[in-house]
Amino acid sequence: MFTVGIIGRPNVGKSTLFNRLAGKRIAIVDDMPGVTRDRLEYIAEWEGKKFKIVDTCGYDLREELLKKEMIKQFYASLDEADFFVLLVDAKEGLHPLDEMVCNILREREKKFIVVANKVDNEKLQSFVADFYQLGVEEIIPISATHGKNVDILLDKIIENYVEDEEVTDFIDSIKVVVVGRPNVGKSSLINSWLGDERLIVTPIPGTTRDSVDTYFEYNSKKYTLIDTAGIRKKSVMFKDKIEKYGFYRSYDAIRRADIAVGLIDATEGVTERDVKVIADAYEAGRPVVLAINKWDAINKDEKVGKKFKEEIAEKFKFLNNPPVIFISALTRKNIFKIFDAVDNLYAEYSKRIQTSKLNKLLEHVQMLHQPPVVKNRRVKFYYMTQVDIKPPHFVIFVNYPDSVHFSYKRFIVNQLRENFGFKGVPLIVSYRKRGEET
Structure with a gap:
């Protein structure tokens, strides 16, 4: 699948942009550098094109054990992506690490676009020019936090999109x-x-x-x-x-x-x-x-x-x-x-049981063990149906739902397992008064 890597030094907003492109909060976002440690992936879609976005740990040169492991992850991500978003911080201006990452991408002959983040207002727009020192023809100013110009960035990604012969879709995995x-x-x-x-x-x-x-x-x-x-x-x-x-x-x-x-x-x-x-x-x-x-x-x-x-x-x-x-x-x-x-x-x-089979079981359960009498009233079961899967959820309609003893509830769950399997699977059984919606 066509893969887009979000790359750059620490704390320029890579995870914020990743979340913005994914349309949901997946990566942890904090002002502390080095929050993202592993590579995060998500399948995004724009203009009918599906592509994988990868959030990478920031490129840093400190020598701690963890930083060394993160640098290994950084270099591994270079081999994985087809196109890169080199994210820089417009508020802080050009940084030596920005130049180093840019040079690494060039040395590896990787296609990339420079994107200046944190351009939250018109005043900051003028700061973007500083990054032309990287020797690039185009810079896209965005605000990942507010979504400004992210659509322009997505259009640029699609311009560089290369269709895979076999696109692996993991949405239903x-x-x-x-x-x-x-x-x-x-x-x-x-x-x-x-x-x-x-x-x-x-x-x-x-x-x-x-x-x-x-x-x-x-x-x-x-x-x-x-x-x-x-x-x-x-x-x-x-x-x-x-x-x-x-x-x-x-x-x-x-x-x-x-x-x-x-x-x-x-x-x-x-x-x-x-x-x-x-x-x-x-x-x-x-x-x-x-x-x-x-x-x-x-x-x-x-x-x-x-x-x-x-x-x-x-x-x-x-x-x-x-x-x-x-x-x-x-x-x-x-x-x-x-x-x-x-x-x-x-x-x-994911298994579903036919309603007819469930009601035969319900009859069998009451024959094996008659429901108790509560406050001079016999609990009577009318009907059972499965309303959901993952996890399997069953609803039993009964005249006095609050009077079904926990031991009888456990007995019914055991009978469901004995007759229909569900080994190792949590089961939900709800009790409702007849006439209530499922």
Whole structure:
């Protein structure tokens, strides 16, 4: 797919422009340099043309470990995009790093357009001339924050658009979010799937701050892979403003995903934080594949494996028999088995049951276990229908909805699973008085 990279030094507004082109707030935006650490991707559309936009980390020369990893990401993005938007800051004027990035693009023979950001008023328009020192014929002044002239920029992108012979459309792909506490290997797993260091991996907790979408095809099936910030306790994460954004972004990612891969570090066992993070994903209505990472680092025998499985079964019994896969993101062992589990869960997650079958089950349920009498009134079930999928949602019409005991509700859910499957999938069953809208 035709790919447009947004490139430049830190804090010129790349993420703000990315969000503007995407039409939604995807990248974390803050005045602090270095907020964007991984490459973010989104499929945008203009004038009937679909293209991928990539938000890159800013080009910087500081020597910290994290900065070195970000520079690696910067250079990797140069090989990925077909056309670049070199974003500069009109308010600050020409910067030596702007010249360096421009020279890098020329050396690599990359097509690009210089775009001066933060031109929020006519007074700032005159500042744009400074950037002609870069030796370019055209500069587009914009305000990414207010949307000024972004349509002109999009027109310029379409002028340089090259149609792919095979345009891969991931809009209907299965969205897979990888969740877990910090440093369990979420970014490493996605990089291992891709065979490419697209996401920054360091021993520093909190390296990933954005929820990063990556488009991926495996066995002729399309997936959107979503890496998330490691979720720690709110009391810890909320001390840092950017990490707080990452916390909310992670939960947004879970809500827009179809399936969650809950990653657990085998060397540390199942912790309370693991259970909490994965429970949050399931309670949000997302089926979970449990992936036990770093299994290669365990000195194990049959007893160790059996004990670990028993611990998982006990602590995650609320997941209703989830798939469990022992993997190594480092050696790539078993990592692609996760997609088999994802496909199976997605089929169950998307399943619809005919209303006639549901009502036969409802009759059978009442024969097996007669509804209770509440305040001298027998609870009577009239009708059941499925109103939604992903997650499956059923509505049962009953004379006294508030009188259905939780134990009977659990009995009905168990009968749904026993008769129709839904293994590992959260189910929603609502009770309404006859005559109410579904």
